[in-house]
Amino acid sequence: MSPIPGLQRVGLLGGGVIGGGWAARFLLNGVDVQLFDPDPEAPRKIGEVLANARRATTKLVMPSLPPEGVLRFVSTPEEAATGVDFVQESAPERLELKQDLLRRASTAAGPDVVFGSSTSGLLPSLLQEGMRFPERLVVGHPFNPVYLLPLVEVCGGAVTSVAAADRAVAVYESLGMHPLRLAKEIDGFVADRLMEALWREALWLVNDGVATAEEIDDAIRFGAGLRWSFMGTFLVYRVAGGEAGMRHFMAQFGPTLHWPWTKLMDVPELTDELLDRLVAQSDDQAAGRSIRELEVLRDDCLIAVMQGLRTVGFGAGEVLDRYERQLFGRSPAPAVILGGGPIRIHECTVPTEWVDYNGHTNDSRYMQLSSEAGDRFLRHIGMDAAYLESGRSFFTVESHINYLAQSTAGDRLYVTIQLISHDEKRMRLFTAMHRADDDSMVATAEHMMLHVDTRLDRASPTDPLILDRLAVIGAQHDLLALPAQAGRAIGQRRDA
């Protein structure tokens, strides 16, 4: 059961780098995937993309992800499109191939199912030819790595309906992406035309021996590339124009457009010699790092940049913030059985990065686990995205933690929570972290939470609806014994 309304299962046509990225985006958002790719290596390749994506997405977002969707490989495009809510095509860039796949899949999909094509440059008007209900085809052109980059260009063809484009935009947004809706159909759309212009010039510079691949890359990533990660070229130039603004900037720099600054008239011939030079320079630049290592490096950098921009609340940081709120709001208030005892509220498998030099889960990670359990409890009693938006939240003011045993990477842990006491503004919570294999306790924690008005940054009364829920839980938990570790102070005797 997908947590995204109206998006339980999707059909994917093609499972290469882009198709695998889409599979990961959907699966990690809890959507089931039916994938068609004739390549016998597809399952292995997608498994690798998915492993990268799982690691990266978990690192990127703070809320826990929904239970992963189920990936199923099918043997025809028709099967892929049967019984799904959306189809995304990511086959190689050959018009006839894509047309054939889309046509076949369109005969099997329900009439309202929208099709997105990942094409980098083929016109949607051509792609939709021959499809059953061609009005439902839009281009939804993503960027590599699809599981991290927010941009997806959405572009309709001659007969595409507005409703189809609306639906594609809604689907992509639910995956944490930023759809850019294009008004006009054009070869290469917008982003690739811009990239292509830069790439062409870069090839000329290598061809003419002006600079190496690494020098050209450095000329981007230490300069304009840093700005382009949050402001495009127009806004950057506006700011550069200073007080006098855009008109001044154009007056000052417009004439340089006619200077001999770019190779306008032609494309460098991709001779064997140029190709060899490019490959050799690219090898130098990679300095022995494998593609897998470079992918992890790229993903870690993207995560760092997007999380950085999140603190400023601008550009991709704004998209990430919106996505996290969606995830938080979507995560089902945990299914909880109020059987009188402490509530089993959270579980996890200990990740490798939690393990420290002692070979065990680092002490601070139990606090993190308990804190996550507390967040889920808050969600359970009714604190959702709208509540946060209204300027109200719970802040932790004091915590106490007891370490009872060890755990290590791969261990399955679960957390129970007990409401020790509460009043209008405060809540005292006790969590116990257990090993799933033998139910033994590895750690306990206790938290005093204060309800705050986040705008005034001071204590404030909890919403009556939340207090009602707390009252129900409290009535049960008041009957429980105070846990041995509750109310302890450091320095107290262990048997006290």
Added chain:
Amino acid sequence: MSPIPGLQRVGLLGGGVIGGGWAARFLLNGVDVQLFDPDPEAPRKIGEVLANARRATTKLVMPSLPPEGVLRFVSTPEEAATGVDFVQESAPERLELKQDLLRRASTAAGPDVVFGSSTSGLLPSLLQEGMRFPERLVVGHPFNPVYLLPLVEVCGGAVTSVAAADRAVAVYESLGMHPLRLAKEIDGFVADRLMEALWREALWLVNDGVATAEEIDDAIRFGAGLRWSFMGTFLVYRVAGGEAGMRHFMAQFGPTLHWPWTKLMDVPELTDELLDRLVAQSDDQAAGRSIRELEVLRDDCLIAVMQGLRTVGFGAGEVLDRYERQLFGRSPAPAVILGGGPIRIHECTVPTEWVDYNGHTNDSRYMQLSSEAGDRFLRHIGMDAAYLESGRSFFTVESHINYLAQSTAGDRLYVTIQLISHDEKRMRLFTAMHRADDDSMVATAEHMMLHVDTRLDRASPTDPLILDRLAVIGAQHDLLALPAQAGRAIGQRRDA
């Protein structure tokens, strides 16, 4: 007295956006500046750039900056170049004007003083014509904002000496920049040619009504621009090529170079109509934000991106790391608390990933910070790799934490540690986490540590050498008052 050897004072020719940025870079690194600019508004404009730069640089780097250099306005280029160690020219892009300034300044500067020109595209061979000792002229082309972006293209002309280029590179590196040394002189150098190619295509897209300025910017900043902030286009494409590498990528995408994806043959005519459209779209995009507001937004984003990349240690993050080490090395030895008070043991800048949906550092991260401080204390008292190897370690058995105030990404925190008590097997530590800007406490934590035999997994006596060190610290810390938060239990009254 500048903290950079051989760089006490520089002469600047021109004090616009670029010249002002250079002034800020030099001054904030403790170098005195003599600046010539005939514009009567120059002092005001530079004051504004300097205020932006001061705020941004302080936020960017962790070490404290050296005492600011002294800025002096002079009335001729000759005066600017008198008695200085380096000259940087940043006049408007008119060849005769630059040649005249450089020639006049070169008559006043000592014969060994190297001249850098900020020109975006004029050839150094032309700029050095007429100079006294023309071999000392190099292009040192920076990018806006000069006080934040690391890139500076260094390019010599026909008669430039290697020593002059070496000197310019050393000067720029001492300011925390990344000089990119170009082998060949070419109009527009490398970075501007790449930017110009993209810009030209962007103007065509507006001209043809395909997309607006804002849409074009979005096509960059939500996609390729995020990647370009740390990897240039060659390395990105290598990774995109997947396992098959660069040759495969070129084979697959090389042919698209001949597709009609860019407007190759011409430059759009900058008619009044196109100019009006550009200005109107740019105004829409700015949405009422002033240039000053946009500058601050841009700088905050750049800082967040570079600090983000610093956590990965790649690209601009690597440059920032090197710069911070330089600043550390250059600043006087930090005051070490040797006797009496709690030991200042650890510091950090709050990373972006520590911030949760409340917009503050997540509670569990203070436990992590305190735990890190505890680790540093353990190393300080002699627990090293060999000690761990011998099957002995300290485990935390219980922690208590009090949250007193908030912090957020970019905040600088430091941690002090106090030894409350210890015996042969146990150690009670108290940490206090402070904001570096005003020394206020944001959180405190208390830990009970147990010395264990890690093979038997049971308590064991601490090594006598470590006990000796603890005894020395204990003798001092026994005289300190017990912190108010020590020995607290959850549920205890706050004033208890």
